[in-house]
Amino acid sequence: MRPVYVLSGGVSKFAKARPDKTFQGLVKEAWDESIADLGLEPKQAIELVDGSVASYFSDHFQRQLMSGIMAQDYLGLVPKPSHRVEGGGATGGLCFQEAWKSVASGSMEVCVAYGFETMSHVQTWKGNEFIALASDVSFDYPVGGFYSGYYAMMVVRHMQEFGTTVEQMAMVSVKNHRNALHNPYAQKRMAITVEDVRRSPMVAWPLTRLDICTMSDGAAAMWLASEEGLARIEKATGRRLPRVKVASIGRGTDAMRMSDRPHLDLDTFTAKYALPIEQDAASRSYYRDLWERGARYPGIHSFRAGRMASKQAYERAGIQDPMKQLDFVELHDAYTSSEIQTYEDMGLCRYGEGGPLAVSGRTFLPGIDYGVGFPAASECPVNPSGGLIACGHPVGATGLMQGVFALWQLQGTIGRHFGNPRLQVANARRGAIHSHAGTGTYVTVSILEREGQGGTP
Amino acid sequence: MSKQERTVEESMEGAVVYNVPIPKDLKDMDGMAPIIVKSPYQVDYIHSYGQDSPFFAGLANKRLLGTHCTSCGYTFATPRKACMECGGVCEWVELPQEGRMHSFTVCHFGSEEFLPECPYVLALVEFDGVNSLFLTRVVGLDPTAPSLDWIGMKVKARFRRLSRLKPTDVWFEPV
Numbered sequence: 001m002r003p004v005y006v007l008s009g010g011v012s013k014f015a016k017a018r019p020d021k022t023f024q025g026l027v028k029e030a031w032d033e034s035i036a037d038l039g040l041e042p043k044q045a046i047e048l049v050d051g052s053v054a055s056y057f058s059d060h061f062q063r064q065l066m067s068g069i070m071a072q073d074y075l076g077l078v079p080k081p082s083h084r085v086e087g088g089g090a091t092g093g094l095c096f097q098e099a100w101k102s103v104a105s106g107s108m109e110v111c112v113a114y115g116f117e118t119m120s121h122v123q124t125w126k127g128n129e130f131i132a133l134a135s136d137v138s139f140d141y142p143v144g145g146f147y148s149g150y151y152a153m154m155v156v157r158h159m160q161e162f163g164t165t166v167e168q169m170a171m172v173s174v175k176n177h178r179n180a181l182h183n184p185y186a187q188k189r190m191a192i193t194v195e196d197v198r199r200s201p202m203v204a205w206p207l208t209r210l211d212i213c214t215m216s217d218g219a220a221a222m223w224l225a226s227e228e229g230l231a232r233i234e235k236a237t238g239r240r241l242p243r244v245k246v247a248s249i250g251r252g253t254d255a256m257r258m259s260d261r262p263h264l265d266l267d268t269f270t271a272k273y274a275l276p277i278e279q280d281a282a283s284r285s286y287y288r289d290l291w292e293r294g295a296r297y298p299g300i301h302s303f304r305a306g307r308m309a310s311k312q313a314y315e316r317a318g319i320q321d322p323m324k325q326l327d328f329v330e331l332h333d334a335y336t337s338s339e340i341q342t343y344e345d346m347g348l349c350r351y352g353e354g355g356p357l358a359v360s361g362r363t364f365l366p367g368i369d370y371g372v373g374f375p376a377a378s379e380c381p382v383n384p385s386g387g388l389i390a391c392g393h394p395v396g397a398t399g400l401m402q403g404v405f406a407l408w409q410l411q412g413t414i415g416r417h418f419g420n421p422r423l424q425v426a427n428a429r430r431g432a433i434h435s436h437a438g439t440g441t442y443v444t445v446s447i448l449e450r451e452g453q454g455g456t457p
Numbered sequence: 458m459s460k461q462e463r464t465v466e467e468s469m470e471g472a473v474v475y476n477v478p479i480p481k482d483l484k485d486m487d488g489m490a491p492i493i494v495k496s497p498y499q500v501d502y503i504h505s506y507g508q509d510s511p512f513f514a515g516l517a518n519k520r521l522l523g524t525h526c527t528s529c530g531y532t533f534a535t536p537r538k539a540c541m542e543c544g545g546v547c548e549w550v551e552l553p554q555e556g557r558m559h560s561f562t563v564c565h566f567g568s569e570e571f572l573p574e575c576p577y578v579l580a581l582v583e584f585d586g587v588n589s590l591f592l593t594r595v596v597g598l599d600p601t602a603p604s605l606d607w608i609g610m611k612v613k614a615r616f617r618r619l620s621r622l623k624p625t626d627v628w629f630e631p632v
């Protein structure tokens with residue numbers, strides 16, 4: 001596999017509805033930003049690209065099949081090679097990794113990943129139905145198919161096993177909405193409190209409306225290239241670009257039906273799922289206690305797919321202690337509860353410690369007003385952009401939006417792109433993006449790294 | 458943040474528009490408001506339960522069927538004919554009709570199809586001697602007073618008298 005660089009990205013304005021543009025127009029908006037950032041003219045950009053990967057989740061929202069090719073021709077990228085990827089909420093993460101493969105394999109020198117979703121074309125309750133079709137239509141959907149209901153059941157079990165509280169979950173919402181106050185791309189920018197989250201209308205107990213991301217219209221695009229592709233673009237623009245490399249990718253899966261998730265014993269967990277950092281004596285004794293108190297893995301409280309994706313990505317990038325070795329994480333917080341569960345899957349803490357981590361301050365940014373104080377200092381900011389909860393979740397665009405925000409963090413260009421540097425993680429050298437589907441069915445983790453000092457403007 | 462919640466129900470009803478104004482100069486058209494049209498879409502799916510059909514025949518006869526792997530012995534509460542653990546062949550077995558709440562939620566909102574039924578209790582049930590769980594509705598609990606104490610509660614299966622050949626032919630109630 002060859003080294004792959006991430007050169008540029010663009011994100012359209014995310015909104016509850018964007019009737020001003022068709023999906024092609026939204027993709028063009030993200031693409032135009034990505035080429036303007038490189039300093040390219042549209043015609044030059046088209047000539048420099050070898051091919052693309054398209055990312056969108058549902059054909060139902062638009063009642064349009066083959067949307068991908070309509071974006072491809074709208075951008076002027078025909079007859080170059082392209083294909084569509086789909087994997088529920090992880091579609092964007094999978095698209096990023098497919099673009100990486102196109103370059104790493106030698107098939108392309110420059111590959112563009114673009115993604116979109118236009119969810120406003122149906123009413124919210126019909127949209128919930130379309131999303132719930134991503135559960136088994138023989139056994140799950142007809143019983144009351146509703147994704148917020150599924151996530152609520154998972155976190156209720158998390159609360160039962162580990163003592164996680166609704167206030168800990170609400171703190172995730174406070175963090176992400178308040179981070180988003182400084183991100184002009186975000187859909188919901190609010191200085192809320194834990195009380196606001198709990199007073200918000202109940203959707204699926206214990207999750208309230210402010211524990212859950214909303215549906216959105218939006219698009220995102222990213223440029224990936226080999227060394228040769230990078231040289232080609234630097235020659236065309238006459239600029240030296242910051243070196244941001246894809247250090248590794250990882251993926252995992254789990255059964256579609258939550259009811260099928262296994263309840264494994266401690267030996268199997270330790271042998272197959274524990275991270276190197278969980279192999280020390282203290283962690284072993286911690287997990288022995290958990291199992292003695294009745295915990296099993298993954299059950300419905302943990303995302304085994306997220307652990308597999310993290311483990312694979314960390315092994316390939318040489319990461320032993322993610323909390324110390326990652327400067328920030330953009331993860332799939334479709335629910336406040338899933339951010340807490342994902343802390344554990346990604347090894348930012350042990351299983352069961354996600355709730356306390358969420359209120360410790362360690363995943364918050366320094367210098368942002370969260371309305372409360374914390375016992376610990378900022379260590380590895382999680383969702384500095386505001387995440388899905390605040391930025392929105394136009395499914396096919398989401399994983400790529402995370403990638404673009406991660407790229408800007410590593411380039412040190414958050415200030416330029418957001419119009420203020422408040423969300424810039426100081427000296428960010430390495431970050432992770434995490435994309436997650438279904439009830440934890442497909443999960444991707446990709447590690448991005450800045451080489452040297454790069455050409456940070 | 459204390460914004461008033463919407464009290465008027467949104468609906469897809471509206472006036473029918475027969476003409477649209479157009480400016481004389483085409484240059485003025487780029488800034489126009491988008492035209493939005495409604496197009497209905499209805500479809501009847503012919504869905505076969507295939508190899509899972511015996512489960513639904515069981516429900517119609519007030520029996521709860523799971524599957525048991527003939528190679529590794531794993532028992533699935535939600536049936537699978539192919540074992541996820543070892544790839545072996547699974548045979549049909551009768552499940553106990555009494556189990557315990559493994560987890561639950563109360564849905565106050567949902568997909569369009571289930572909105573009239575809100576609030577409803579959705580739960581995963583565990584059975585003694587069975588390795589996997591079963592997704593179901595639980596009837597007979599107060600949806601306004603959910604509590605973690607519900608976990609572990611003994612529940613028993615109840616069946617629709619006139620089967621609709623859907624997984625909702627069975628539901629659970631506290632014992």
Ligand SMILES: [Zn+2]
Pocket residue numbers: 526527528529530531540541542543544545
């Ligand atoms: Zn088996």
